Amino acid sequence: xxxxxxxxxxxxxxxxxxxxxxxxxxxxxxxxxxxxxxxxxxxxxxxxxxxxxxxxxxxxxxxxxxxxxxxxxxxxxxxxxxxxxxxxxxxxxxxxxxxxxxxxxxxxxxxxxxxxxxxxxxxxxxxxxxxxxxxxxxxxxxxxxxxxxxxxxxxxxxxxxxxxxxxxxxxxxxxxxxxxxxxxxxxxxxxxxxxxxxxxxxxxxxxxxxxxxxxxxxxxxxxxxxxxxxxxxxxxxxxxxxxxxxxxxxxxxxxxxxxxxxxxxxxxxxxxxxx
Amino acid sequence: xxxxxxxxxxxxxxxxxxxxxxxxxxxxxxxxxxxxxxxxxxxxxxxxxxxxxxxxxxxxxxxxxxxxxxxxxxxxxxxxxxxxxxxxxxxxxxxxxxxxxxxxxxxxxxxxxxxxxxxxxxxxxxxxxxxxxxxxxxxxxxxxxxxxxxxxxxxxxxxxxxxxxxxxxxxxxxxxxxxxxxxxxxxxxxxxxxxxxxxxxxxxxxxxxxxxxxxxxxxxxxxxxxxxxxxxxxxxxxxxxxxxxxxxxxxxxxxxxxxxxxxxxxxxxxxxxxx
Amino acid sequence: xxxxxxxxxxxxxxxxxxxxxxxxxxxxxxxxxxxxxxxxxxxxxxxxxxxxxxxxxxxxxxxxxxxxxxxxxxxxxxxxxxxxxxxxxxxxxxxxxxxxxxxxxxxxxxxxxxxxxxxxxxxxxxxxxxxxxxxxxxxxxxxxxxxxxxxxxxxxxxxxxxxxxxxxxxxxxxxxxxxxxxxxxxxxxxxxxxxxxxxxxxxxxxxxxxxxxxxxxxxxxxxxxxxxxxxxxxxxxxxxxxxxxxxxxxxxxxxxxxxxxxxxxxxxxxxxxxx
Numbered sequence: 001x002x003x004x005x006x007x008x009x010x011x012x013x014x015x016x017x018x019x020x021x022x023x024x025x026x027x028x029x030x031x032x033x034x035x036x037x038x039x040x041x042x043x044x045x046x047x048x049x050x051x052x053x054x055x056x057x058x059x060x061x062x063x064x065x066x067x068x069x070x071x072x073x074x075x076x077x078x079x080x081x082x083x084x085x086x087x088x089x090x091x092x093x094x095x096x097x098x099x100x101x102x103x104x105x106x107x108x109x110x111x112x113x114x115x116x117x118x119x120x121x122x123x124x125x126x127x128x129x130x131x132x133x134x135x136x137x138x139x140x141x142x143x144x145x146x147x148x149x150x151x152x153x154x155x156x157x158x159x160x161x162x163x164x165x166x167x168x169x170x171x172x173x174x175x176x177x178x179x180x181x182x183x184x185x186x187x188x189x190x191x192x193x194x195x196x197x198x199x200x201x202x203x204x205x206x207x208x209x210x211x212x213x214x215x216x217x218x219x220x221x222x223x224x225x226x227x228x229x230x231x232x233x234x235x236x237x238x239x240x241x242x243x244x245x246x247x248x249x250x251x252x253x254x255x256x257x258x259x260x261x262x263x264x265x266x267x268x269x270x271x272x273x274x275x
Numbered sequence: 276x277x278x279x280x281x282x283x284x285x286x287x288x289x290x291x292x293x294x295x296x297x298x299x300x301x302x303x304x305x306x307x308x309x310x311x312x313x314x315x316x317x318x319x320x321x322x323x324x325x326x327x328x329x330x331x332x333x334x335x336x337x338x339x340x341x342x343x344x345x346x347x348x349x350x351x352x353x354x355x356x357x358x359x360x361x362x363x364x365x366x367x368x369x370x371x372x373x374x375x376x377x378x379x380x381x382x383x384x385x386x387x388x389x390x391x392x393x394x395x396x397x398x399x400x401x402x403x404x405x406x407x408x409x410x411x412x413x414x415x416x417x418x419x420x421x422x423x424x425x426x427x428x429x430x431x432x433x434x435x436x437x438x439x440x441x442x443x444x445x446x447x448x449x450x451x452x453x454x455x456x457x458x459x460x461x462x463x464x465x466x467x468x469x470x471x472x473x474x475x476x477x478x479x480x481x482x483x484x485x486x487x488x489x490x491x492x493x494x495x496x497x498x499x500x501x502x503x504x505x506x507x508x509x510x511x512x513x514x515x516x517x518x519x520x521x522x523x524x525x526x527x528x529x530x531x532x533x534x535x536x537x538x539x540x541x542x543x544x545x546x547x548x549x550x
Numbered sequence: 551x552x553x554x555x556x557x558x559x560x561x562x563x564x565x566x567x568x569x570x571x572x573x574x575x576x577x578x579x580x581x582x583x584x585x586x587x588x589x590x591x592x593x594x595x596x597x598x599x600x601x602x603x604x605x606x607x608x609x610x611x612x613x614x615x616x617x618x619x620x621x622x623x624x625x626x627x628x629x630x631x632x633x634x635x636x637x638x639x640x641x642x643x644x645x646x647x648x649x650x651x652x653x654x655x656x657x658x659x660x661x662x663x664x665x666x667x668x669x670x671x672x673x674x675x676x677x678x679x680x681x682x683x684x685x686x687x688x689x690x691x692x693x694x695x696x697x698x699x700x701x702x703x704x705x706x707x708x709x710x711x712x713x714x715x716x717x718x719x720x721x722x723x724x725x726x727x728x729x730x731x732x733x734x735x736x737x738x739x740x741x742x743x744x745x746x747x748x749x750x751x752x753x754x755x756x757x758x759x760x761x762x763x764x765x766x767x768x769x770x771x772x773x774x775x776x777x778x779x780x781x782x783x784x785x786x787x788x789x790x791x792x793x794x795x796x797x798x799x800x801x802x803x804x805x806x807x808x809x810x811x812x813x814x815x816x817x818x819x820x821x822x823x824x825x
Contacts, residue, residue: 009726010726011286011561011584011586012588013588013600014586014600016584016586017556017583017586018607021583021585021612024552024583024608024612028609031299031306033295033296033299034295035296036286036288036289036292037286038286038288041726041727042804050288050289054293054296057296057401058300059296059299059300062296062299071781072779073778073782074780074781120796121779122779122780122791122799123794127794175290176284176287176316228396229347229348229397230347231346231348232348242396243398244395244397244402246395254345277574279567281567309567310567310568310571311561311563311564312561313562313563325563325564328564329564329568329571332575332676333571334571334574337571337574450563451559451560503671505622505624505672506621506622516671516672517671518670518672518673519670519676519677529592529620
């Protein structure tokens with residue numbers, strides 16, 4: 001089963017490569033896949049959201065090695081978690097929150113036992129997390145890594161407020177094309193209607209609305225209607241659609257919505273669904 | 276046989292990694308190689324040129340998974356193409372034009388049958404192209420993917436005009452070192468002479484010229500002679516040579532010609548070959 | 551055994567991917583690992599330092615394919631080197647200096663025989679180095695690659711001066727987080743003391759000093775004490791620690807020391823160890 005790597009180490013340095021070297025030493029048969037190494041530095045929430053949107057496309061049994069670790073060297077715990085068909089190795093700082101919520105059901109976690117003698121104070125990806133993932137990859141029993149723990153750190157939920165006539169969310173991620181990915185999802189699709197089945201926020205109340213009649217407000221701009229795809233508007237035109245991870249996205253056909261709107265992660269997004 | 280990925284998705288997001296996850300699910304034995312994920316967004320022509328210059332170095336049987344797809348979600352067709360010793364999976368938007376011309380001979384193409392139920396409107400790399408490549412990787416017959424098509428979209432040829440005393444081309448790509456790669460190629464090398472065997476443009480007329488006597492004009496700068504390699508001039512000095520893909524390149528030894536000349540893709544390049 | 555790639559080719563172009571294609575053609579069973587392709591263009595010394603800090607984490611038998619090659623096309627020799635448990639393929643320009651010093655003992659080197667007919671003048675990564683690494687990966691005897699050579703090019707040692715009351719080094723690398731990695735290392739760790747066992751410079755004299763009483767000067771800033779890890783200071787605060795490669799690093803907790811101090815590679819760093 002592949003070891004899937006997600007870090008904020010970037011590709012400029014040797015850090016991601018060295019983790020693969022460690023895996024190659026301990027688990028010569030294991031394959032590795034880079035999910036991304038370009039999480040914004042120490043941005044636990046961005047990593048948590050990306051991981052949630054990616055995990056289900058990987059083979060059952062995949063081992064996700066997630067190192068976004070502002071608390072490295074402090075007392076935050078290194079953990080391994082088994083949930084659904086997948087295994088996760090990460091610092092216990094909330095980075096697994098959203099994926100564990102998405103998988104649902106019961107998960108098991110252990111605190112990874114650390115060999116203090118072989119430990120740097122700044123690169124636990126190499127010294128703790130990659131070795132643990134490699135042990136899982138060669139089939140080591142989960143419980144061999146350390147003792148059970150049950151109180152994993154969870155992130156607060158992203159903003160998602162559902163009212164009679166409007167839905168308020170926030171920008172959770174901006175991709176390389178400048179698409180703004182919001183906390184507003186997931187959706188059931190009908191012909192002219194969308195049904196919001198809220199993932200985040202405190203309410204699980206579903207909300208249906210008409211794609212044509214929705215008005216989306218982002219910063220000082222209002223966009224009319226939810227489209228199906230980029231090509232539904234002219235090049236350089238702003239549009240709103242349900243993106244590939246089933247969250248509402250604000251985009252520009254063949255352009256960057258982030259640049260055009262000067263938008264940032266955390267900005268509020270509001271849908272007026274009323275008629 | 277490896278699946279070779281080329282996209283404009285970048286490495287900052289999860290998109291390239293998710294495609295590899297999909298391949299791992301459907302074709303656990305397949306290996307993947309990243310050709311590049313840094314095609315300029317939606318730049319079909321740049322991707323077409325890079326693919327043409329790369330394909331022949333990969334093992335026979337390689338499956339090229341090419342996703343540069345400004346028309347995603349519209350009616351452009353997803354296709355799989357068999358040409359020479361290679362297979363290609365891509366949107367039918369011209370991105371395979373140059374590689375198919377380079378391979379020559381007869382190619383076969385099918386329109387990939389799409390499962391509408393599992394289809395996002397924006398990420399056919401995940402939903403259409405990666406699954407098709409994975410099916411080919413596990414040995415699915417080409418014709419299992421869909422019905423034959425014969426009228427693939429082809430890009431217009433890049434500029435390449437051959438006259439008695441001069442050759443006019445354009446900059447087709449700028450690499451990370453700032454080298455300007457032109458449409459002027461390919462070349463037979465003799466001691467002091469180059470023989471141009473035009474790849475692009477309408478003329479197939481060959482043109483010989485003396486390396487020492489050629490004068491190359493790019494923007495307002497004239498460079499004397501075609502050199503053999505970077506080290507033939509001093510560091511920071513401008514030079515012209517035949518690059519690794521056998522096209523004329525304008526470079527600076529240990530510097531960036533793109534920055535120095537403020538050059539852009541599409542700029543005209545002229546060789547005065549006369550004497 | 552994996553082929554481990556380190557180049558300054560970046561990931562924007564096809565160059566790194568094409569090298570993997572060549573390896574796939576000649577050594578279909580070989581796996582490849584990217585150490586990094588983002589060495590600063592033609593920066594031999596940075597590559598040499600990163601390689602030194604990475605090699606030992608890879609499996610015994612790994613083949614390091616290192617292409618940072620400002621002299622490509624000139625008369626610099628392509629070499630393959632066997633040292634300790636590892637093999638290296640690189641231009642003979644000093645890029646292997648630090649790793650060979652770190653491995654120590656006797657190494658063997660051959661000049662790679664080149665097929666002039668198949669040689670571009672600018673991309674020996676594809677035409678010379680990747681084929682040589684692939685031959686080693688399929689088990690070709692080392693001596694099959696070419697004739698023995700013994701006088702490899704070595705870089706001058708980075709600055710490291712050890713005096714009674716102070717140690718002077720230089721910044722050798724700046725990582726993606728903005729951490730400044732110096733030539734001052736390696737260290738034995740005791741509770742309150744560090745013992746410097748100099749890697750660079752001309753002196754091999756060890757120097758002990760008290761972590762609490764050390765004063766580190768970098769540009770016009772003085773930092774008190776050597777800390778254990780980032781979390782020992784507040785976010786955005788400057789600190790000095792022994793980094794993951796066992797060299798002294800100057801960092802900002804959850805920030806960029808490089809930006810804050812406007813520091814560059816080559817800047818002097820001084821430790822006043824006195825009491």
